[in-house]
Amino acid sequence: MGRLRTRGRTGIPRASMACLILLAALCLAACSTPDTLTEREGFVEVTGGKVWYRIVGSGRATPVVVLHGGPGAASDYLKPLEKLAADRPVIFYDQLGCGRSDRPAMKSLWRIERFVEELSQLRAALKLEEIHLYGHSWGTMLAVDYMLTKPSGVKSLILASPCLSAKRWVEDADLLIAQLPPETQEVIRRHEKAGTTDSKEYDAAVTEYLKRHLCRIGPWPEDLTRSLAASNMDIYKQMWGPSEFRPTGDLKTYDRVDRLREITVPTLFTAGRHDEATPGATTWYSSNLPDSTLRIFEKSSHLAMFEEQEEYLMTLREFMKRTEGR
Secondary structure, three states: OOOOOOEOOOOOEHHHHHHHHHHHHHHHHHHHHHHHOOEEEEEEEEOOEEEEEEEEOOOOOOOEEEEOOOOOOOHHHHHHHHHHHHOOOEEEEOOOOOOOOOOOOOHHHOOHHHHHHHHHHHHHHHOOOOEEEEEEOHHHHHHHHHHOOOOOOEEEEEEEOOOOEHHHHHHHHHHHHOOOOHHHHHHHHHHHHHOOOOOHHHHHHHHHHHHHHOOOOOOOOHHHHHHHHOOOHHHHHHHOOOOOOOOOOOOOOOEOHHHHHHOOOOEEEEEEOOOOOOHHHHHHHHHOOOOOEEEEEOOOOOOHHHHOHHHHHHHHHHHHHHHHOO
């Protein structure tokens, strides 16, 4: 007869028991990894009120500060970026007037210069001496203007689905609208000409555009709809205007293309193939910033962090690690 295995009180062979314990430990570690990331939130005093922030992760790599779009949106839709926190702290914040931050009723606050100052105040309050800076959409305008103040400690810059020329945005929007069904084009043009952009018919036509060029996932992710619901349209209208396609607000003449050469940190430009911040415009911006890197995501529109999440996050992660290795 063969040798009997020694059994514990459970009746399971001890060798098998050891394997089960090891497997259980590995499964527990795998399942608990997202929950072990540190997370804290709070408020910082800035010019005009308090802004809400959230820090996810506590890795040793350089933190990344995230600038959301809008102007006037909330940071919720950028939640996929918290997966970068496996390597480094990721700092989200709602700009003043947006999301969970204070909403003062002072039109004088909605200037790009004050938002630039706000970012400096946030960095100082959180003692963020070295950072990577990520801006998305309107956040790229804010990021570029911040970089033109020559801040210290910025290791790299990521400009995602950028708008760095209001004039180019209008030209591209006209081309994209021309690809819509004729009846949808007619509704958009008619209401913009009449100044009735608050009508339900206009909203429905714009939604058809956004389903092609903002987010091509259906239904839209909950983080996106929550962010849109928390938007402050007063800020959007004052700074950009009532139309997605034709700025009439304070940013209507915004153009920083000729000043991109003043930025000296490693820079990554990204856009989706179907982006309202078109690949053509993004390629043009990149060509005006020497030694910058360009990545177009073929299956995405304006929100590649949802549409090609794994590839998108890998691109950002590798870019930041590469700049840290220089």
